Amino acid sequence: MPETENVAARPAEVHDVDVDVVVVGAGFAGMYxxxxxxxxxxxxxxxxAGTDVGGTWYWNRYPGARCDVVSMEYSYSFSSELxxxxxxxxAMAAQPEILRYARHVADRFDLRRDIRFSTRVxxxxxxxxxxxxxxxxxxxxxxxxxxxxxxxxxLSAANLPDxxxxxxxxxxxxxxxxxxxxxxxxxxxxxxxxxxxxxxxxIPVIAEEAAHLTVFQRTPTFTFPANNRPMKPEIAAAYKxxxxxxxEAQKWSAAGMSGFSPSRGTTILQRGERRSDxxxxxxxxxxxxxxxxxxxxxxxxxxxxxxxxDVYRDPVANEYACALYRDHxxxxxxxxxxxxxxxPVGYPVGCKRQVLDTRFYxxxxxxxxxxxxxxxxxxxxxxxxxxxxxxxxxxxxTLVFATGFDAMTGALDRIDVAGRSGTRLRDYWAExxxxxxxxxxxxxxxxxxxxxxGSPSVLANVIVAIEQHxxxxxxxxxxxxxxxxRTIETTAEAEARWxxxxxxxxxxxxxxxxxxxxxxxGANIEGKPRQFLPYxxxxxxxxxxxxxxxxxxxDGFVLT
Ligand code: N01
Numbered sequence: 001m002p003e004t005e006n007v008a009a010r011p012a013e014v015h016d017v018d019v020d021v022v023v024v025g026a027g028f029a030g031m032y033x034x035x036x037x038x039x040x041x042x043x044x045x046x047x048x049a050g051t052d053v054g055g056t057w058y059w060n061r062y063p064g065a066r067c068d069v070v071s072m073e074y075s076y077s078f079s080s081e082l083x084x085x086x087x088x089x090x091a092m093a094a095q096p097e098i099l100r101y102a103r104h105v106a107d108r109f110d111l112r113r114d115i116r117f118s119t120r121v122x123x124x125x126x127x128x129x130x131x132x133x134x135x136x137x138x139x140x141x142x143x144x145x146x147x148x149x150x151x152x153x154x155l156s157a158a159n160l161p162d163x164x165x166x167x168x169x170x171x172x173x174x175x176x177x178x179x180x181x182x183x184x185x186x187x188x189x190x191x192x193x194x195x196x197x198x199x200x201x202x203i204p205v206i207a208e209e210a211a212h213l214t215v216f217q218r219t220p221t222f223t224f225p226a227n228n229r230p231m232k233p234e235i236a237a238a239y240k241x242x243x244x245x246x247x248e249a250q251k252w253s254a255a256g257m258s259g260f261s262p263s264r265g266t267t268i269l270q271r272g273e274r275r276s277d278x279x280x281x282x283x284x285x286x287x288x289x290x291x292x293x294x295x296x297x298x299x300x301x302x303x304x305x306x307x308x309x310d311v312y313r314d315p316v317a318n319e320y321a322c323a324l325y326r327d328h329x330x331x332x333x334x335x336x337x338x339x340x341x342x343x344p345v346g347y348p349v350g351c352k353r354q355v356l357d358t359r360f361y362x363x364x365x366x367x368x369x370x371x372x373x374x375x376x377x378x379x380x381x382x383x384x385x386x387x388x389x390x391x392x393x394x395x396x397x398t399l400v401f402a403t404g405f406d407a408m409t410g411a412l413d414r415i416d417v418a419g420r421s422g423t424r425l426r427d428y429w430a431e432x433x434x435x436x437x438x439x440x441x442x443x444x445x446x447x448x449x450x451x452x453x454g455s456p457s458v459l460a461n462v463i464v465a466i467e468q469h470x471x472x473x474x475x476x477x478x479x480x481x482x483x484x485x486r487t488i489e490t491t492a493e494a495e496a497r498w499x500x501x502x503x504x505x506x507x508x509x510x511x512x513x514x515x516x517x518x519x520x521x522g523a524n525i526e527g528k529p530r531q532f533l534p535y536x537x538x539x540x541x542x543x544x545x546x547x548x549x550x551x552x553x554x555d556g557f558v559l560t
Contacts, residue, residue, distance in 0.1 A: 015116060015141040019043040021477065022135050022145035024121045024415070026111075027055015028076075029151035029450040029466045031102065034111045035078060036474040045143055046151075047135065049120040053111065054102035055153050057095055061179035062198060062400070063186070064205035065095035068226060068356040069461050072239040073257060074098075076105065077247040077467060084240055091235075092228045116141065123416040124148055126445060131486045133446065146486075147477055150412060151450045154458050157410025159403050159525060161193075165381040165388075172398045176202060177405060186210050188397030191387055193379075195221045197355045199402030204363040206400070214394050215364075215371045216379060216387065219517075220344040222325060224302045226356040238262035245270060251468070252540040256461030284310045286317040297324040305349065312510050318348045325349065332361040341373045350510030352518040353458070407519040408453045408533045409433050419444035432522070432531035436490035436498050436556050437546060439469065445489035445560075448473045453533045454502050458520075460539040468539075472546050479550070485559045494556030505537040 019042075023033045026048035037044035050058045057065075067074050071088035086101060093101075106112050120138040127134055133148035135141075158177040160166075166173070174184065176198040190210040192199055195217045207213045239246060242265055249258035249267030259268025285293060285308035300307050304324065310317035326343045333339035342364065363369055377389045386395040406413070409429060417425035420443045428434065428443065435441055438455025439448055450469045451457035457465050480488055506512045512532055517523035521530050535542055549555050 014139060015045075015143060017045060018132075018144045019045050020145060021045075021147045021149060022047070022124075022133060022143045023149045023151050024124070024135070025055060025151035025153060025156075025411075026050070026053045026115045026117070027058070027151060027153050027156075028102065028463055029153075029470060030055070030115070031105060031111055032076065032078065032467060032470045033149055033151060033450075033474070034114050035109055036470055038114070040474055040478050042474070042477065044114050045145075046115040047119045047121050047137055047141070047143070048115055048117050051117050052103065053106045053115065054099045056155060057098040057102060059156070059179070060177050060198070061095055061099075061181065062174075062176040062202045062402075063209075064201035064203075064358075065176075065179075065198070066201060066226070066228070067092050067094075067098060068197075069257065071097075071231070072236065073246065073250060073260075073461060074463055075101065076463065077243075077250070079109075080243065082108065083243050087236065088231050090228055090231055092226060121415050123418070124447070125416075125418040125422075126420060126447070128420060131445070147446045147448065147473075149448045149450060149473060150415075150417075150452070152411035152415075154408045154451055154462070155405040157406040157414055158401075159406050159410075160401055161403055163379055163382050165383055168384050169382050169386075169396075169399055170384045171386075171396055173401070174398065175401045175403070184398070186398060189386075189395055190214070190398045190400065191216060191394065191396045192400045192402055193374075194402035194404065195219070196402065196404050197353060198404070200355045200357045200360050202400065202402055203369075204357070204359050207363045207366055207369045210368065213369045214387075214396070215369070216374050217341070217371050218374050219347075220342050221352070221355050222322075222344050222349045223355040223357040223360050224305070226358050228358060235262045238265055241265070242267070250461065250464050251543060254538045254540065255456070255459060256464030256539050282310075283308050284314075284317065285320050286310050286314055288320075293320055293324060297328070301328075312350045313508075315348065315513070318350065318510060322349055329361055332365075334365045338364050338371055341371050347515045347517070348510045348513050351513050351516035353520070404519055404524055406525050406528070407522075408457070409522075409528075410525075412449070417444070417447070419447065430529075432529035433533065434492075434495045434499060436494040437542075437549070438535065439472065439546075440488070440490040440557070442490050442492045442495055445487040454498060454535055456535045456537075456539045456542050459534045459536055465539065468543055468546070472550070476550065476554075480559065483559070487560045488554065488557050489560075490557050497556070501537070502535050503532065505535070506532040509536060511536060 021037050021042050021044045023030045023046040026046045030046045031053055034044055070091055071093040122136050122138055124133055124135045132144050135143045158175045160175055186206050186209045189212045190206055191214045193216040200223050245267050246258045246260045249269040250256050296304050305311050311321045329343050330339045377391045379387055379389050381388045413426050423443050433453040435452050435454040438452035451465050521532055522528035
């Protein structure tokens with residue numbers, strides 16, 4: 001079936017409808033919500049700011065954008081026909097292919113008839129007298145619904161730092177997370193600010209087109225080779241043959257990945273392995289001397305980070321691994337000053353989201369690429385024709401902000417969400433988000449957040465996390481209806497209990513190391529409260545908790 005791009009303009013008519021479920025966002029979560037709601041006999045409307053489905057993969061069209069989970073597992077599990085008929089061309093798919101997949105799913109299941117595109121939600125308010133949500137949009141629509149599901153994505157609110165002079169730039173100014181649909185001319189003098197996952201993916205590709213590329217880097221990153229390759233037919237065939245076992249293993253894994261071995265045809269679950277298994281003789285990097293550590297790198301390369309079980313647990317082992325990593329940069333980057341500028345120091349590997357790359361360091365050996373260490377030579381202003389740092393002015397035709405997102409809470413903050421007594425979600429979360437299971441907030445009955453703060457979300461294969469949340473939400477609504485219940489609402493006590501658990505499992509990990517500043521902690525956004533946002537206790541454990549909560553009569557929720 002050909003996958004089509006939706007080119008519908010902003011709908012002309014204003015909607016004033018009442019449905020069972022209103023959904024904000026038509027990414028992978030919103031799309032699956034349509035599938036599940038329809039199957040459950042619930043009427044549903046999805047409101048989407050873009051002109052088509054795909055969410056993250058609709059907005060992040062920057063050169064080099066690609067998934068870092070294997071394609072065979074970064075896909076929906078709800079339809080075996082879909083699994084069998086879709087063919088991925090690469091081990092880890094690039095953005096255009098994932099967007100094509102999303103469109104294919106929309107076509108195949110006729111999802112778009114329940115989605116209003118080019119429609120941005122401005123507010124959502126709970127009407128206590130009617131136990132209904134009223135959702136309003138920028139086009140004047142008014143949707144009332146029994147349940148409101150925020151499928152707004154974890155990394156969807158672009159962070160465009162307010163650097164002085166930003167809006168005076170007369171060249172083209174772009175953000176990776178809001179990339180234009182039409183081809184962008186990057187042949188001139190290009191600047192990229194940021195070296196997180198987006199910047200690291202975009203830089204090698206832009207370097208090939210640009211006359212000159214200047215990378216403005218504030219914090220050097222740790223990035224591992226993606227080792228992407230074309231999809232081998234025998235691997236795709238092995239997955240397709242064993243998809244049910246693969247999906248089951250994904251569901252009960254630490255991070256939504258099955259550990260499937262195509263050659264053996266078995267998953268990690270079938271082999272009885274667990275990521276947390278401790279080998280009988282623990283492999284500890286900290287136990288090796290300098291020569292042995294060097295020999296380990298020569299033998300295993302980047303494999304040392306997972307081979308040795310203490311790298312992400314013990315600060316001493318972590319620093320040994322970082323030292324080997326830094327030597328690696330020096331061996332790849334020819335110019336010593338450039339290598340030094342690119343070398344991460346002062347924070348542990350495993351604190352920030354792991355970045356995967358394709359020839360990132362090699363790119364800095366090109367004559368048309370240089371890096372400006374803006375920690376040492378800060379950007380003072382953006383001028384009409386470039387960027388001024390403390391020491392120089394760099395003329396640019398195009399300036400790319402690869403500066404990330406107001407993660408996990410930003411998209412919700414940008415909607416005026418009001419619960420009981422008109423309490424604003426952004427006020428309730430002023431000191432940091434409070435949720436129960438990342439699914440619900442006290443005082444906001446029948447409001448659900450898909451992959452919300454306090455759930456594994458960004459620490460898992462997000463499609464697996466989405467399916468688990470959507471299944472839980474729709475099953476709960478169906479169950480409430482069967483019991484004649486009108487509302488479900490968590491309590492402040494349950495939120496406090498869950499929040500303490502989220503913090504407890506994050507404590508002592510590299511994510512919360514004292515020297516760590518990451519978007520997981522809200523540290524990338526000025527004024528955002530510092531709080532570790534996702535749940536790091538493991539996906540399988542989290543799923544079991546959600547299942548248990550339901551079977552034990554919705555422990556932590558009040559049904560009325
Ligand atoms: O954003 P980031 P991203 N002045 O926040 C810098 C997912 N993703 O879009 O570290 C100057 O990671 C900032 O510097 P610093 C993935 O989960 C996945 O790259 O704050 N610089 C940093 O270098 C990822 O983690 C893929 O000092 C500023 C960069 O901008 C998440 O999305 C691909 C600045 C931002 O890095 C976000 O990644 C892409 C300022 N004012 C994204 N503000 C895959 O591979 C920020 N920076 C699947």
